[in-house]
Amino acid sequence: MFDLNLKKLGLNALYFSGAHRWLAGLGAGAGAVLMFHHVRPGKPAPFAPNAHLEVTPEFLQESVRLVREKGMDIVDLDEARRRLLERDPRPFCVITFDDGYRDNLVHAYPVLKAENAPFTIFVATGLVDRTADLWWRVVERVIAEQDAIEVEIGGALTRLATRSVAEKHQVYAHLMDWLMDEVDEDRQRLFVNDLAQRYGVDDKAMVDAEIMTWDELRRIAADPLVTIGAHTVAHHVLAKLPLARARAEIEGGARRLEAMLGVAPRHFAYPYGFEEAAGEREFRLLADLGFATAVTTRPGVLMPTHAASNTAWPRVSVNGHFQSRRYLEVLLSGVAYALYDRARGLRPASPKRAPVAASASTR
Numbered sequence: 001m002f003d004l005n006l007k008k009l010g011l012n013a014l015y016f017s018g019a020h021r022w023l024a025g026l027g028a029g030a031g032a033v034l035m036f037h038h039v040r041p042g043k044p045a046p047f048a049p050n051a052h053l054e055v056t057p058e059f060l061q062e063s064v065r066l067v068r069e070k071g072m073d074i075v076d077l078d079e080a081r082r083r084l085l086e087r088d089p090r091p092f093c094v095i096t097f098d099d100g101y102r103d104n105l106v107h108a109y110p111v112l113k114a115e116n117a118p119f120t121i122f123v124a125t126g127l128v129d130r131t132a133d134l135w136w137r138v139v140e141r142v143i144a145e146q147d148a149i150e151v152e153i154g155g156a157l158t159r160l161a162t163r164s165v166a167e168k169h170q171v172y173a174h175l176m177d178w179l180m181d182e183v184d185e186d187r188q189r190l191f192v193n194d195l196a197q198r199y200g201v202d203d204k205a206m207v208d209a210e211i212m213t214w215d216e217l218r219r220i221a222a223d224p225l226v227t228i229g230a231h232t233v234a235h236h237v238l239a240k241l242p243l244a245r246a247r248a249e250i251e252g253g254a255r256r257l258e259a260m261l262g263v264a265p266r267h268f269a270y271p272y273g274f275e276e277a278a279g280e281r282e283f284r285l286l287a288d289l290g291f292a293t294a295v296t297t298r299p300g301v302l303m304p305t306h307a308a309s310n311t312a313w314p315r316v317s318v319n320g321h322f323q324s325r326r327y328l329e330v331l332l333s334g335v336a337y338a339l340y341d342r343a344r345g346l347r348p349a350s351p352k353r354a355p356v357a358a359s360a361s362t363r
């Protein structure tokens with residue numbers, strides 16, 4: 001909460017000082033890739049540590065209209081790449097969704113169809129095949145439902161109080177840090193599976209409830225407005241895997257998409273996508289595998305120079321905690337990111353922990 005307020009203050013100051021001017025940070029032939037996850041109506045519960053990954057259909061519509069009002073074309077990733085490469089001077093915006101949530105079909109698609117706006121969904125095929133879990137949501141669910149949990153960390157069994165909302169947030173943040181940074185990917189999943197079993201959370205039912213089926217994906221993919229991009233099989237932190245396994249995750253996801261949807265994906269989003277999750281090794285790998293573009297969750301707008309690094313594009317995370325026109329204006333202006341770059345080391349909130357989104361966690 002403290003981080004959040006700091007950030008709000010910062011963005012407000014930036015906005016009201018007039019320091020940002022529309023497109024001030026953008027040169028000719030540049031744009032932005034917007035990142036969304038969930039789109040659904042309603043307000044999140046008091047304990048909803050992933051609420052930053054969720055916007056309402058109304059805000060999605062407002063975002064589309066704002067982007068166009070400001071003179072940016074909404075284009076797909078191939079057109080974005082072409083404009084950068086050819087230094088086409090028309091500013092553009094790309095709309096992307098990560099993971100393959102059913103609400104993209106139910107709530108986002110009708111809005112974008114009505115607006116005739118192209119968009120991309122990056123799909124982790126293990127989620128659609130129900131062989132992978134939304135493990136961060138499992139952790140969230142267990143903590144939401146329990147007053148205390150017992151976990152084994154560093155060989156010691158620890159009992160953690162999760163009664164109050166504050167305790168729940170604290171334990172969630174602590175566990176996520178540990179699971180993302182301290183343990184390897186396989187141990188992480190085993191830990192969460194064990195947690196789910198001991199506390200009676202049906203992880204497979206959660207994936208069923210949240211992620212599209214292949215039939216649903218085929219339905220949405222049939223619309224020419226829609227691009228399906230690759231997002232690996234099991235949604236692992238690629239940088240934490242040995243090279244051969246990282247490659248297999250990327251290729252396996254792409255092959256499965258092609259087999260099930262009939263089109264080989266040309267675009268890719270790194271799971272989590274923050275600096276420690278995808279670096280130079282991964283950028284080279286995606287280029288070697290022939291992907292046209294690959295997007296991270298590193299915050300930023302696209303400049304003509306990104307034509308030389310098509311597999312390391314930044315994105316603008318549309319954060320559910322900031323669902324207002326003025327925040328989006330500031331984010332898109334590029335000025336916020338210029339300041340962010342200058343303030344590195346002083347940054348108030350870790351941008352990596354949006355396991356699904358930008359300023360907190362991006363998945």
Ligand SMILES: [Zn+2]
Nearest residue numbers: 098099271363
């Ligand atoms: Zn993801």
